[in-house]
């Protein structure tokens with residue numbers, strides 16, 4: 437994550453540091469989920485499962501603020517709370533129309549790293565970056581904007597090298 441964020445050249449150094457800290461902490465609230473939620477395929481999720489999933493942004497923010505709030509600035513807490521917001525009000529928890537560029541970077545990097553690295557209940561992780569890029573192209577067409585697709589392409593060049601060298 438740190439490597440990828442450092443390659444983005446149109447945000448300032450302070451925002452980069454904030455994004456890196458956010459990336460490390462943003463899903464901590466998932467630790468409160470029941471175990472079966474981590475392994476249940478998405479097509480088996482019930483309405484109440486989805487509602488619970490959508491609380492993790494606020495839950496994470498509140499956990500961090502209550503326990504280590506003095507170590508984190510308001511930008512980091514805001515990025516954590518908003519990390520599932522999407523342009524046009526399609527995200528959560530607040531349905532912000534424009535979540536802001538740092539949050540869109542988080543979204544892009546989160547999908548990118550998850551696609552590249554993580555096993556899911558419904559598929560295995562990708563063994564090579566070409567497969568990752570094909571999946572990203574598919575996602576870019578369906579659920580993310582053109583601007584994010586361009587960001588993915590920019591990230592792909594360096595991430596592919598890191599992936600092959602085994603350091604990502």
Ligand SMILES: [Fe+2]
Pocket residue numbers: 462463492519520
């Ligand atoms: Fe999340």
